[in-house]
Amino acid sequence: MTSFAVVGAGWRAEMFWRLAAALEDVECLGAVVRSPRELGVPTFASLDDIHPDFVVTAVPWDVNPSVITECVARGLPVLAETPPAPDAAGLRELWKEAGDTGLVQVAEQYLMVPAHAARLSAVRAGVIGEPTQVQVSSTHMYHAISMMRGFLGAGRGPVSVRASRTTAPLVDPLTRDGWTDDVEPKPATTTIATIDFSGGLSGLYDFTDNQWHNQLRFRRIVVRGTHGELRDDEVVRLTEPRTIVRTPLVRRQTGYDLDLDGFDTDTITLGDRVLFRNPYMGRRLNDEEIAISTLIERMAAWVRGDGPAPYPLAEGAHDHLVALAVEEAADTDRTVEVPSPPWA
DSSP, rough: EEEEEEOOOOOHHHHHHHTTTSSSSEEEEEEEOSSOOOSSSSSSSGGOOOOOEEEOOOOOOTTHHHHHHHHTTTTOEEOOOOOOSSSSHHHHHHHHHHHTTTTTEEEEOOOGHHHHHHHHHHHHTTTTSSEEEEEEEEHHHHHHHHHHHHHHHOSSOOOEEEEEEEEEOOOOEETTTTTTTOOOOOOEEEEEEEEOOOOOOEEEEEEEETTOTTSSOEEEEEEEEEEEEETTTTTEEETTTTTEEEEEEEEEEEEEEOOOOOOEEEEEEETTEEEEEEETTOOOHHHHHHHHHHHHHHHHHOOOOOOOSSHHHHHHHHHHHHHHHHHHHHTSSSOOOEEOOOTO
């Protein structure tokens, strides 16, 4: 059994210990918190009071680097919530202190979400040829950059960013706290950026305030390749000369109509190709919970020496560095060049 401790007590920390309770080979020993309180797991005042195999940090941006370096100083592997540091200077300082240790992974789970995992499987199988551009309109900053780089197979080299912002009225019926019951439009800002990863690889970033929760804006993902394109849940591709084929990605969901197996995601397929199979059937997990559970298990396997690193610090640091360039380009209305960073 591989054990971990969570540093933090917010909603993100709670998700880690709650999901770990249903995993077979991983257990959460408890949470390290500043002040005593009642949580769903035992609480500890310091890392000195607990001896896990690895640590999950789920703390505010500005606190994250110090918690990470404290764990590294103790020789503890770390799964750090995103982003690992709040700004470019912080990222470089964190890399200077912890990069060479190889102990730090980043909790970037978006490409482990079933729908994205299925799309990534299709792209890596060469269904649309070589990917050249990714367009993301669903999530913000480092998450979106991680998706772009993941689908493209882009490395950590120099990047060029152009961006702009516009503001327009939009009703915001849902937030993380639930329904607002407010039908009056309020100003909402949209940031659009083009990102040149070099080598013919590019990304289009399109994010509107609260787009994670606001169901009045579609989530869109487009992956363009040399032989076709993936758009949301459909693929168009050239299968042979003079033959263009359109095929849907189909999610098999149990629990509908006369299906008595219970409500669950089973598979996502493209024709007869299984792109994703739910490893947690019977647990009734939503997509985010499946992704976080997968991340926990991959971290545990890596700590045991049974699997690859789930998402090294260099990857998470680069995602946030490029995301910061998007914000800077939008703020200044000029092109921002990101040179090769220390982790390249």
